[in-house]
Amino acid sequence: MPRLRTLLVGLALAAPTFTSVLAAPVPACAGETGPRGALVVDTGPRVLRLCVALDAASVSGIHLIELAGRQHGLQHSFGFGGQAVCSLAGVGVDGGDCFGEYPEYWGYWRGDGRGGWTWASSGAGSATVGDGDVDGWVWGTGDSGATHGRPPRTRIDTVCATPEPDPEPSSEPSPTNGGANGSNGGGPAEPSPADRPADGKERKDPDRPESSPSEAPGDADLRAASGGSLAASSSGPPPALYLALVAAGALVVGGRIRLRRRGS
Amino acid sequence: MSAHRALHPGAWIAWATGTAACAFVTTDPVYLLVLWAVSWFVYAACRVPEPTARSFRIFLVAGVVTLLVRTALVFLGTVTVSNTVAAALEGLRLATILVIFGTFNAVTDPFGVVRLAPRRFHEPALAAALALSIAPRTVTSVQRVREAQRLRGIRVSPLRSLPALAVPVLENGMEDALTLAESMDARGHGRGRRTRYRPQGWTPAAVVTAAAPALAAAAFFWAAFGDWAELHPPTSPLGWPDADGWLVAAALLPALPGLLPRGER
Numbered sequence: 001m002p003r004l005r006t007l008l009v010g011l012a013l014a015a016p017t018f019t020s021v022l023a024a025p026v027p028a029c030a031g032e033t034g035p036r037g038a039l040v041v042d043t044g045p046r047v048l049r050l051c052v053a054l055d056a057a058s059v060s061g062i063h064l065i066e067l068a069g070r071q072h073g074l075q076h077s078f079g080f081g082g083q084a085v086c087s088l089a090g091v092g093v094d095g096g097d098c099f100g101e102y103p104e105y106w107g108y109w110r111g112d113g114r115g116g117w118t119w120a121s122s123g124a125g126s127a128t129v130g131d132g133d134v135d136g137w138v139w140g141t142g143d144s145g146a147t148h149g150r151p152p153r154t155r156i157d158t159v160c161a162t163p164e165p166d167p168e169p170s171s172e173p174s175p176t177n178g179g180a181n182g183s184n185g186g187g188p189a190e191p192s193p194a195d196r197p198a199d200g201k202e203r204k205d206p207d208r209p210e211s212s213p214s215e216a217p218g219d220a221d222l223r224a225a226s227g228g229s230l231a232a233s234s235s236g237p238p239p240a241l242y243l244a245l246v247a248a249g250a251l252v253v254g255g256r257i258r259l260r261r262r263g264s
Numbered sequence: 265m266s267a268h269r270a271l272h273p274g275a276w277i278a279w280a281t282g283t284a285a286c287a288f289v290t291t292d293p294v295y296l297l298v299l300w301a302v303s304w305f306v307y308a309a310c311r312v313p314e315p316t317a318r319s320f321r322i323f324l325v326a327g328v329v330t331l332l333v334r335t336a337l338v339f340l341g342t343v344t345v346s347n348t349v350a351a352a353l354e355g356l357r358l359a360t361i362l363v364i365f366g367t368f369n370a371v372t373d374p375f376g377v378v379r380l381a382p383r384r385f386h387e388p389a390l391a392a393a394l395a396l397s398i399a400p401r402t403v404t405s406v407q408r409v410r411e412a413q414r415l416r417g418i419r420v421s422p423l424r425s426l427p428a429l430a431v432p433v434l435e436n437g438m439e440d441a442l443t444l445a446e447s448m449d450a451r452g453h454g455r456g457r458r459t460r461y462r463p464q465g466w467t468p469a470a471v472v473t474a475a476a477p478a479l480a481a482a483a484f485f486w487a488a489f490g491d492w493a494e495l496h497p498p499t500s501p502l503g504w505p506d507a508d509g510w511l512v513a514a515a516l517l518p519a520l521p522g523l524l525p526r527g528e529r
Contacts, residue, residue: 116491150498153506240507244294247516248301255301255308255522 035131038159043091051160061124083125109136119145275470280368282477290495291353309522323366327359473521483514
């Protein structure tokens with residue numbers, strides 16, 4: 001009997017290991033058509049992930065936004081001599097003072113190549129974005145990487161999953177009136193209703209209005225990578241959470257049984 | 265009674281250090297929850313007879329209080345959901361470390377730890393052992409004083425009798441410490457040759473007990489510094505905590521000592 005229980009608890013311990021092996025990411029093929037970078041724009045209520053074809057081996061962070069404006073119609077405006085970002089996707093400051101709504105401003109993050117983010121140490125005008133790089137912009141408060149909101153984990157292969165340079169519709173904001181040339185007069189680049197569900201569900205955040213609760217919980221990046229065209233991710237708890245709960249429950253019950261057996 | 269007693273105290277020190285190190289680098293409630301369950305399981309499986317084992321409950325309560333206080337501190341400043349959750353998660357991390365420490369107290373004899381110290385460090389080790397055992401000793405002391413008060417017909421209302429309780433408890437604590445130090449001195453601890461009654465060796469069980477949490481801690485540190493997993497859930501804006509299957513498995517490793525078959529130690 002004790003051996004059986006030991007075995008059961010042992011299995012409960014080993015279960016997460018196996019499932020994590022099963023859930024290992026399917027590597028997505030990178031595009032074979034010229035250098036590409038990814039741009040993540042997190043306005044708070046929604047997250048845009050854009051695959052941007054670069055027009056040079058490396059461009060500046062500012063130029064990446066301009067390219068995203070041309071290719072995806074991302075509304076944007078710059079200030080301080082074109083070196084600072086004032087507004088993106090209709091969120092931000094109208095006018096040239098990009099810190100006009102301080103403490104809220106557009107924070108600049110650089111992808112670390114593994115899906116994580118580091119707080120940019122230089123301005124977007126002097127930052128270089130090469131093939132496979134990921135740039136992130138988050139509207140919010142906080143003066144450093146420790147306090148400023150951080151974009152959801154994103155890898156280049158989840159955003160630029162399909163080989164054709166034409167962006168997949170699911171990640172495109174499909175602007176109605178966004179100024180492709182960087183003027184801020186165009187108004188917010190709202191996605192068309194058909195595209196709405198695909199946008200804004202990247203962050204695992206129950207508070208975000210546009211997240212779709214019907215989506216099965218799952219590691220967004222991994223599913224997007226294996227799904228190919230789906231660059232957006234769902235909100236909801238990660239699958240390992242359930243495994244952790246099951247394992248913790250097994251341990252608690254196992255502990256109870258042991259205590260009772262000892263007669264205390 | 266329990267064969268666990270024979271486990272090398274150093275193994276338990278390594279267990280507590282390794283497990284606490286896992287909790288130290290993360291504020292992810294998923295991993296912390298697993299560590300609570302692991303601590304409870306090891307406590308249930310390996311605890312030594314009373315009253316030392318009581319310290320688990322004390323540290324559990326202390327952990328919960330820590331969590332509440334850390335969260336309540338937020339209300340002194342600007343209150344947002346984000347910073348309340350962030351504070352609660354930090355409190356949870358601290359509480360987890362306390363619970364792990366509670367398990368350590370419950371599964372090992374703190375004075376057995378003193379024996380590990382090299383001779384020249386005997387005195388600091390003794391002080392450390394006294395500090396480690398303060399919780400269980402205080403509980404026993406409180407119980408004794410309460411009982412004495414009750415026997416004398418003193419009505420024990422928890423609040424009013426506090427001063428009457430505190431003085432004898434403190435006195436008892438001091439006396440205990442002195443008695444312990446004297447008795448250890450008298451038995452030749454700290455000077456000259458020391459004999460060991462039933463020396464405890466590094467049995468395979470002790471090695472497993474020490475190595476499993478070390479492995480887990482290595483995984484967590486690798487995740488923290490290699491940055492391949494999110495160890496701090498997003499709080500601004502609020503988001504679901506990340507849970508990596510490998511790290512969950514790693515956090516479960518310290519439960520191994522509780523799974524070792526009894527009697528083979």
